[in-house]
Amino acid sequence: MNQNPKKKFIGTLSQKDLLKLYSRYINAPKVRFFKSFGLGVIPGERKGVIMKTLEGFKSGEPPLELYNCRSSGGVFNLGHRNQRIIQILKDALNGGLDLGDHILLSEQRALLGKKLAELMPGDISKTTFGVSGGEAIDCAIKFSRAVTKRKGCISAVGGYHGHTGFALATGDPDFRDIFLWNLPEFKQIPFGDIDAMKKAVTEDIACVILETIPATAGILIAPEGYFAEVREICDETGTLMIIDEVQAGLGRTGELWAIYGGLYPNEKVVPDFIVLGKGMSSGIYPLSVCSYKPFIEKAVYKDDPFIQISTTGGSDIGCAIALEMLEIQSDPKFLTHVKKMGDIFQKGLEEIKKEFPDLIKEVRGRGLMWGVEFYDETDSQLGMLSIIKEGVLLDYCHNKKDTIKILPPLIVQKQELNEILARIRSGVVKLKKVKT
């Protein structure tokens, strides 16, 4: 018999004791890293745009209430614990669903596949599922190799596609060197440089993989026409084009797809693959997606329909949740909301830049995906800390440490956004005071 139907999950121990457990059983260097920044806090209750901590920066202090502008890279597009998503989870469980069996066929996978095909650019209409973004990226690269019978892969310096096999091979050396994972066929070139792309894409290249707005690389904005030209280069050489919209897709730019009008309204490019992760979960149940054109299915699955499998990827529950998420996030009213909030946010950030021209070099982004570049790395890191202390959770771009990235949940409201801007400003004011 269940003695305790309201089992407690948050605040079972003090923050201090939990940090000790984390150190002992999970990852001691990570705890030391956070403590060294004075950020030895553990997330507690969360709702909407707010993430509370168990206690304050010092143990025993009251919990912090942070506006979550990290959104875990877009996992929390719908905020924390979105009620519509929670209801679908409950309904799915009560309605008879579980993970399903990945070897068998699935009603939920079929329905989600249809929905994705309706929403995807051009004739991208087939989908293979995974659990994580990296898994779905690996799938796209594997499929490119199977289709082209080539091994080469071109990615962007500073770009990030995950920590798994082929995804890791596309990334920067500091993520892969320690694992002795430097595949000679994988080459990086500067993002946005079309001449470098022309030189790199030769007839032994299977695929080009790019984020539409590289996040870890510093929220970079390619010149207009770049992606259309990459498409042409790929067509001329028989190379497949993989677009990673793990962070920039699903409405983050104010359009459903960054590559299809979200980056530049008049630039609508149809790649061969679109990969999605993070936000597919709505922060509730993991799911990732590798969607592609039908000719790819023919080449990959023709001899063996089980050549790509994932036991927990494309679970029935995950698909039911993703269907509801797509219903919400593809609604034109929802996308208009993101655009409106994006305009307010851009204006606010540009005003802050204008007020601190000696600290902030550039503000760039689209919709609700923004990078603030400082003149130097120390300022961006101190700025990040100062802003977190004002109650806005955000972080710097790992591969461009002079830039902080800001991704508020897409459900953020005007009043909340103004509060976030006020707190970011006050974080920068305090940074400026420390420096003078």
Ligand SMILES: Cc1ncc(COP(=O)(O)O)c(C=O)c1O
């Ligand atoms: C653009 C992009 N692609 C892929 C990934 C990998 O996703 P995951 O961590 O779910 O494997 C990430 C994760 O941060 C990402 O930002």
